[in-house]
Amino acid sequence: MIEFVSLNTFETGYIFKSFDCGDVNLNKYIRTHALTNDKNNLSKTFVCMDGGVVVGFVTLCSAQIEFEKMPQAYKSSKPRYPVPAIRIARLAVDLKYQGKGYGKQLLAYAFKKIVMASEITGIKVIIVDAKEQSKLFYEKYGFEKLYDLTYFLPIETIILAIKQ
Numbered sequence: 001m002i003e004f005v006s007l008n009t010f011e012t013g014y015i016f017k018s019f020d021c022g023d024v025n026l027n028k029y030i031r032t033h034a035l036t037n038d039k040n041n042l043s044k045t046f047v048c049m050d051g052g053v054v055v056g057f058v059t060l061c062s063a064q065i066e067f068e069k070m071p072q073a074y075k076s077s078k079p080r081y082p083v084p085a086i087r088i089a090r091l092a093v094d095l096k097y098q099g100k101g102y103g104k105q106l107l108a109y110a111f112k113k114i115v116m117a118s119e120i121t122g123i124k125v126i127i128v129d130a131k132e133q134s135k136l137f138y139e140k141y142g143f144e145k146l147y148d149l150t151y152f153l154p155i156e157t158i159i160l161a162i163k164q
């Protein structure tokens with residue numbers, strides 16, 4: 001049975017010792033930095049568990065996009081100051097579980113948390129700094145290229161999808 005739990009329910013990163021998503025930096029992050037960042041309110045990480053086994057995780061943090069970096073199509077309805085955003089800072093699935101839909105479930109869970117946050121603070125877009133190997137994943141779910149490997153999705157897109 002799949003469940004999502006907040007990282008702050010764990011005492012240490014030990015439970016992630018065997019986690020391997022194939023990316024050394026993401027593995028190191030979940031084992032050594034995520035819990036500290038969570039406790040210091042720098043980011044919040046949520047863990048996907050399946051039968052008590054860590055399958056993956058997603059990390060969210062606040063962000064903003066400089067008005068000048070927004071695509072022209074989105075500039076007409078915005079004020080000319082930084083646009084409030086939420087960043088999907090990290091999203092990873094253990095190699096043993098990749099290709100089984102867990103990434104999609106983690107993204108959907110992140111979207112739900114982001115919409116909840118948007119009810120108490122301004123959030124106009126969701127941004128993600130994709131890796132070369134993950135950019136197609138984000139494009140599949142409607143993210144548009146902002147610059148380099150940074151992608152964005154207007155929050156209204158998610159709110160409308162959830163209401164349907």
